[in-house]
Amino acid sequence: MPEPLAPALARVRAELLDRERLVRAVAAGRRRGGSPRWRRADLRWVELRDAWSLQVVTYDERQAYTRNVDAAAAPAAVDALLEEPYGNWHVDTHGRTLQLRVTKRGDAQLHEGPSTAAPPERPEPSRTVPGFGTHDRVKPHLLAPHDPLFAAMGAGADKRRQVDAFLRMLQPVAHRLAGGPLRVADLGCGNAYLSFAAFRLLHADAGRDVELVGVDLRAVARERNAELAGRLGWADQVRFVAGDISTVELQPTPQLVLALHACDTATDAALARAVRWQSPVVIAAPCCHHDLQVQLRAAAPPAPYALLTRHATLRERFADTLTDALRAALLRLAGYRVDVIEFVASRHTPRNVALRAVYTGHAPDPAVAEGYRELCAAWGVRPALEGLLGDAVPVADSSPAGPRG
Ligand SMILES: C[S@@+](CC[C@H](N)C(=O)[O-])C[C@H]1O[C@@H](n2cnc3c(N)ncnc32)[C@H](O)[C@@H]1O
Structure with a gap:
């Protein structure tokens, strides 16, 4: 009409x-x-x-x-x-x-x-991978769904979309990662779809010297992924560690930290490690958000917002939003500039929001700290990330008369 x-x-x-x-x-x-x-x-x-x-x-x-x-x-x-x-x-x-x-x-x-930025699966005449210059033509895919790499990894259609969309968030900030070799960590890598795709994009396509490590709790994932890295001829540059994100030792520390759907507080662990490593770029698409859901159930909601959390479905969605808003605030207080991005259509995954953080080193803004404290106090929550960051991020009120939320 x-x-x-x-x-x-x-x-x-x-x-x-x-x-x-x-x-x-x-x-x-x-x-x-x-x-x-x-x-x-x-x-x-x-x-x-x-x-x-x-x-x-x-x-x-x-x-x-x-x-x-x-x-x-x-x-x-x-x-x-x-x-x-x-x-x-x-x-x-x-x-x-x-x-x-x-x-x-x-x-x-x-x-x-x-979005036609992620069109339906169909063969394209040529591979569509631009480099990273600011004058590059934007093409429909960074890693097309029919790319042989996805077949080698055994990634399903939705995962292909998620990975391609995730790479799109990386593209505009990749130039922040100067020097070489570029050190990348994919935390909670699972079957390493994102790890291999990011390596391909940064190394094979953009010509960067890259060392990538994928970390996952599951030893079986490490074995499978290491075997695939060997088959792809990338074993010298792409390695896998079976370990916990919270404690894994990566030396030298990564400049680029990626986390795609690391479960619940594993995303917080990834963000906290990135902050402590002072990684210049962090991109995390969180998964489930049980941490604050549980806390919201236990605390009385502030007036007049009780109806927001009255129903389980709405409480879940609200917990997602609250968690990511507080994560973004903490990253800002840690000196990062943060974008919150709906990176892929929800039909490919309901977990389609990501935080992209680029380190600027700017001093923490007291207004952000105050907003963070007030929001936590109002809802009676303390996000896992705050505990994991500890002294690395100043959320306590340092003004003489100010109450601590
Ligand atoms: C939903 S899967 C996502 C895997 C992969 N990033 C992807 O998008 O296909 C979450 C992965 O995080 C891993 N994981 C969860 N908690 C972890 C932790 N604390 N340390 C390392 N890996 C963890 C799980 O073993 C699982 O493989």
């Missing part, structure tokens, strides 16, 4: 300016009687020198022009493009795609569907 153009463009605008969700957007085609200044425009967010910029690539008939617009100037740059008489906007976000077509009458035809 056609609808008025202005509110439809406002929706596109909101998606373009949502740095945590936008994967890529393209404006192309022309409206009836209109002639856009550029034949086409591509937009995506990139991280440059500690700050996020909106990268705008415009094309005329002969060449492409790339400019990186800082976050403050991004709304004006987006508005200027939205004013151009493009006939189509195609916006890929994590998990869904929004398409706007302008009809002959000048109305909007909006279509929303699953």
Whole structure:
């Protein structure tokens, strides 16, 4: 059904300016009687020198022009493009795609569907793995579902999607990992789908010298994974340890810590280890969140929020949100900049939120510490991560009159 153009463009605008969700957007085609200044425009967010910029690539008939617009100037740059008489906007976000077509009458035809950033499984003409430069073309997959590596690992369709989407979170921050060899740890690696895929992306495709270690409690996983590393010819660079994330000794310590669906507080253990190792980049997609669910059941909810946790299903979802909000706050207090990202469509896994943390070394913000304390005190909880971090993160109130939540 056609609808008025202005509110439809406002929706596109909101998606373009949502740095945590936008994967890529393209404006192309022309409206009836209109002639856009550029034949086409591509937009995506990139991280440059500690700050996020909106990268705008415009094309005329002969060449492409790339400019990186800082976050403050991004709304004006987006508005200027939205004013151009493009006939189509195609916006890929994590998990869904929004398409706007302008009809002959000048109305909007909006279509929303699953993300074409992770399209249905089908062969593609060539392997689609870009490098890490800021001018790379964005392609539908970093590791396509039909890639032989997935078959060698025995990964199912959903796991393939999760892994590809996880790599997408890594791509924009990979340049933070300077020097070589790049040391990577996949904590709670299980069958090491992510470990091998990350190694392939960083080493075989981006040409980095990489040493990767996968850690999992299960000795049987270590044996299977080590055997596969040998078959793939990567045994010298990819190794596996049977051990507990909380205590495993990794020397030298990893620069990049990954954790995909490490159970319950194993995610907290991974985050805490990364903080103590001062790893520059940490990406963790948590799994179940029993820790706070149990605590929420035991404590009286603060007024007027009792209805939020009255029903088990809602209490579970609320515990997920509360846990990840508090984890993000703790990471911020530890000097990390944190993005919370819905990295893959929920039909591939309900555990589709990830924390991506990049170390900046910024001093802890007292307002974040206060917000953290107040939230914990209100709900009567103490997250596992706080205990694991101990003195590494200052959450105690140091002001003379301040109460400790
Ligand atoms: C749900 S699986 C996910 C595996 C893999 N990352 C993936 O996404 O396919 C969670 C894995 O974490 C491992 N795990 C749980 N707690 C752990 C701990 N404290 N130390 C090491 N591994 C742990 C389990 O053995 C299991 O293999």
